[in-house]
Amino acid sequence: MSAAQTSMLHWRVIVPFVLTGTIWGSTWWVITGQIDGVPAAWSVFYRFALATPALFIVAALMQRRLRLSRPEHLLAIGVGLAQFSGNFLFVYHSELYVTSGIVAMMFALLMVPNAVFARIFLGERVQGGFVLGSAVAIVGVSFLLWHEWQANPDAGVIGGNVGLGIVLAVIGILAASIANVIQANPTGRAVPMVSLLAWAMLYGTLFDLGFAWVTAGPPPVPEGAAYWGGIVYLALIGSVVTFPLHYNLVREIGAGRTAYNSIVTITVAMLLSTLFEGYRWTPLTATGMGLALLGMVLALRARRQKGVQVQQSGSLRHEVD
Numbered sequence: 001m002s003a004a005q006t007s008m009l010h011w012r013v014i015v016p017f018v019l020t021g022t023i024w025g026s027t028w029w030v031i032t033g034q035i036d037g038v039p040a041a042w043s044v045f046y047r048f049a050l051a052t053p054a055l056f057i058v059a060a061l062m063q064r065r066l067r068l069s070r071p072e073h074l075l076a077i078g079v080g081l082a083q084f085s086g087n088f089l090f091v092y093h094s095e096l097y098v099t100s101g102i103v104a105m106m107f108a109l110l111m112v113p114n115a116v117f118a119r120i121f122l123g124e125r126v127q128g129g130f131v132l133g134s135a136v137a138i139v140g141v142s143f144l145l146w147h148e149w150q151a152n153p154d155a156g157v158i159g160g161n162v163g164l165g166i167v168l169a170v171i172g173i174l175a176a177s178i179a180n181v182i183q184a185n186p187t188g189r190a191v192p193m194v195s196l197l198a199w200a201m202l203y204g205t206l207f208d209l210g211f212a213w214v215t216a217g218p219p220p221v222p223e224g225a226a227y228w229g230g231i232v233y234l235a236l237i238g239s240v241v242t243f244p245l246h247y248n249l250v251r252e253i254g255a256g257r258t259a260y261n262s263i264v265t266i267t268v269a270m271l272l273s274t275l276f277e278g279y280r281w282t283p284l285t286a287t288g289m290g291l292a293l294l295g296m297v298l299a300l301r302a303r304r305q306k307g308v309q310v311q312q313s314g315s316l317r318h319e320v321d
Contacts, residue, residue, distance in 0.1 A: 013253055016245040021261035025268025027238040028100040029276060031092060033230045039216035040092035041208065043231070048084055048205040050235035055198040058240060064192035068199060075187050076199035083179035084204025089211065090172030097165025101266070101273030102148050105141050105292060106169045108266045111259070111299060112138070113177035121181055129302030137295025143288025151280075194243065259300050263293060 034043035059066055068076060094103055112134045118124040145166060152162040179200075182188065188196060212219070222228070249258045270289065273279040 016249050017261050020242045020245050021264025022268050023238055023242050025265040027234055028104040028269045029272040030230045030234055031095055032100050035092055035096055038220055038222050041212035041216050042219055044088045044092055045208040045212045046231050047235045048201055051239040052201045052205050054236055054240045055201055059194045059198050062194055064195045066195050071187050072191050076196055077203045079179045079183050080200035080203030081207055082175045084201050085207045086175030087172050090168045094165045094168035097161040099273050099277055099279055101270040102144055103169050104266050104269035105144055107173060108262050108296060109137060110173055110176055113174055114180050117177055117181040127302045130299045133295045133298025137292050140288045140291025140295055143284050147285045
């Protein structure tokens with residue numbers, strides 16, 4: 001059954017669609033427990049130290065080739081450093097200062113730098129509807145960030161810690177977008193995605209180990225079961241289990257319609273922030289959320305008409321998240 005023929009109402013679509021969106025939406029909140037008293041860099045390393053061998057096992061079970069050529073290994077290194085080091089290191093550190101749901105909302109705009117970089121480096125055209133929808137979504141997220149800025153008790157001339165968190169999140173978004181674009185080149189398209197991600201995750205994990213040791217000292221060994229439970233959840237459920245589900249959706253219904261599960265993701269993320277992080281809604285934030293969702297729908301509809309490969313849900317991640 002082709003992507004054009006598969007109904008969105010088929011259980012084979014609904015179950016993984018809702019499941020991946022819900023899991024990825026929950027990962028943003030779970031991350032907050034990974035950076036409470038533990039250096040964020042070490043938590044990133046622990047997550048991918050567990051996820052990497054599991055992803056290699058998935059690739060083997062899927063009978064995908066794991067032997068890469070030299071150019072393919074170089075690509076995997078680039079993807080690994082951008083996605084599994086730069087992206088996640090900045091994301092984890094950003095959540096030290098900004099509500100997890102807001103960071104998730106910011107990452108919903110990943111499709112914007114994806115489109116810009118794809119235009120610059122891959123020559124892909126950007127449709128007017130995508131630009132309009134992206135602009136509406138950016139305005140909506142800006143409302144949420146403005147509220148976060150005002151609610152920060154440490155806000156100073158440049159926004160205090162919230163300002164730093166926003167900057168870190170933006171850098172993380174750009175890193176993830178670079179990973180998305182470079183994997184879409186001819187070399188990346190010739191490699192089974194699960195194999196490329198497994199090697200990229202390995203290279204990223206090795207960098208994460210060095211970065212954590214240099215910046216945070218020797219590895220801590222947290223004693224709480226909740227911490228290690230979070231590591232297992234993020235590594236296996238949030239990174240490995242969702243990966244085959246996500247790309248099976250891309251095969252079943254196409255990248256454009258699969259991208260709509262990002263709306264489920266941010267809805268779950270904001271719900272969890274409301275329940276567990278004490279996030280308070282105001283007319284400004286409700287308007288911002290509404291505009292962000294509306295803008296995403298408009299942008300994704302325009303993107304779906306074009307069918308650009310690099311826009312697949314905006315990420316290698318998330319995985320990721």
